[in-house]
Every structure is written in structure tokens, then in C-alpha cells.
Amino acid sequence: MAKPTGIEKSDLITAAKQSLVEKGIEKFTLKAVAEQAGVTQGTIYYHFKSKEQIILEIVQDICENSWNEMVTIDQQMIQSALLSAKSRYENDAFYHKLFFTLIVFGFTNPAIRQQVGQILTAENEHLCHVLEKLWDTSPIDGVSVETWSIFLNALIDGLAIQVMMRDDFDVDAFYQQLEKILQTLYRLGK
Structure with missing residues (x-):
């Protein structure tokens, strides 16, 4: 070595x-x-050790930098979070191409699968922490903040599929409407 x-x-x-x-x-x-x-x-x-490990560490780095961009915990943070998530679609969906490539590697490589699972868990936990600071209570009775964090994280990753597979997908229009939804949820949780 x-x-x-x-x-x-x-x-x-x-x-x-x-x-x-x-x-x-x-x-x-x-x-x-x-x-x-x-x-x-x-x-x-x-x-x-491998190409997959480099890709995994790139994804982890992007995730950490993305979440660290959110510094204030208030209504402005919703805009900041959305801008951060939206930036992941720039450069021809660079982040999500890497992320989905890792997921595919994880289907046959248990070590990669475990590491991708750890990235998802860390993102969900970070988002849950942010939501707990935003909301006094969950906007919907019986739906935990943890469930909201998983839902919103999956929404952003699922949105990447729309962006990457549909040439006609209007990311800006979608994010404007998503911001309205999240602002409403913010007010309901206060």
C-alpha cells in the first residue's frame, strides 16, 4: 500500500x-x-478501497454541506432548505445521479447498502432535529416529527427522479408550490 x-x-x-x-x-x-x-x-x-467508496464519500460530503447551509431556525430556513435541496439538481442532477448509483451498488453489495442506509438515517435525524425546532407540535395529530422528516427526505429524493427523467418537468414551479405547502405546515405546527 x-x-x-x-x-x-x-x-x-x-x-x-x-x-x-x-x-x-x-x-x-x-x-x-x-x-x-x-x-x-x-x-x-x-x-x-474502491470507486464505490469514493462515490459514497462524495455523497456524504454533499449531504453534510447541504444540511450545514441551514443556519437559522425560522420561516427563512424553509427557503434556505429548499434552495439547498434544489441545488442538488444543478449540474445535471449530479448529487442524485451519484446517490442513485450508490443505491444500485447497494442492491448487490451489503457494505454499500449499509452505508447508504446510514446516510439516509443521518439525513432523517438532522431533518427531524430541524423540524423539532420549527414546530411546537406536528401539524397533523398522530403523525410524528420523525415521520415528517422521512417523508420530506423521500419527497426530495423522489423529486430528483422526476427532474432526471422528465425533460418537461418545471422544477421552479414545483418548488414555488412546495414552499407554499411547507410554509403552511410551518404555521400549523406553531
Whole structure:
């Protein structure tokens, strides 16, 4: 195994993101990441066991950065959260292509499946925490805030399928209406 060259793992993740954007998922390889980062393939293997692990860590990084963008807990946060979610559709649905690719890998690779499950759990927990700060109570009696967090997270991921598969899908119009729904839920939970 090669020794690390002093390059940070986060720098390799950035290089991997750039490689994915420039080359696309079809031509994404460990060699391409090494070339983008200006290191040897051995350095890449030192930090990552496989292409799937790099993709997984890219998705985790995007998720963490996305959720960390939400700094205030009020009505403005709804707009911030929606902008963050909507940004995941930019660059030809880059994030969701990676995420859905990982899901497919997870069908046959139990380790990837477990890690994707952990990402979903972390996202659901973070969203639940945010919703608990937004709402005094759930907007609908008998529906837990945890259920709301899972529902909203699944809604955003399901929306990605619409965006990626339908050329005529109007993301802006949908998000304007989704914001109205969420603002209404916010008021009901107060």
C-alpha cells in the first residue's frame, strides 16, 4: 500500500467531484481521480478501497454541506432548505445521479447498502432535529416529527427522479408550490 503524500482526504474528494463533473459517471475511475488530484493511483487506494467508496464519500460530503447551509431556525430556513435541496439538481442532477448509483451498488453489495442506509438515517435525524425546532407540535395529530422528516427526505429524493427523467418537468414551479405547502405546515405546527 502506498504511503500518503501529504494530500488531505478532503482534497481527494474535491478532485473526485471535479473528475465526475468533467468526465461523467461513465468515465469515472480511480485513475481519473488520481490524475485530477495530481497524485498516484496508490495514493487514491491508500485513502479509498474502491470507486464505490469514493462515490459514497462524495455523497456524504454533499449531504453534510447541504444540511450545514441551514443556519437559522425560522420561516427563512424553509427557503434556505429548499434552495439547498434544489441545488442538488444543478449540474445535471449530479448529487442524485451519484446517490442513485450508490443505491444500485447497494442492491448487490451489503457494505454499500449499509452505508447508504446510514446516510439516509443521518439525513432523517438532522431533518427531524430541524423540524423539532420549527414546530411546537406536528401539524397533523398522530403523525410524528420523525415521520415528517422521512417523508420530506423521500419527497426530495423522489423529486430528483422526476427532474432526471422528465425533460418537461418545471422544477421552479414545483418548488414555488412546495414552499407554499411547507410554509403552511410551518404555521400549523406553531
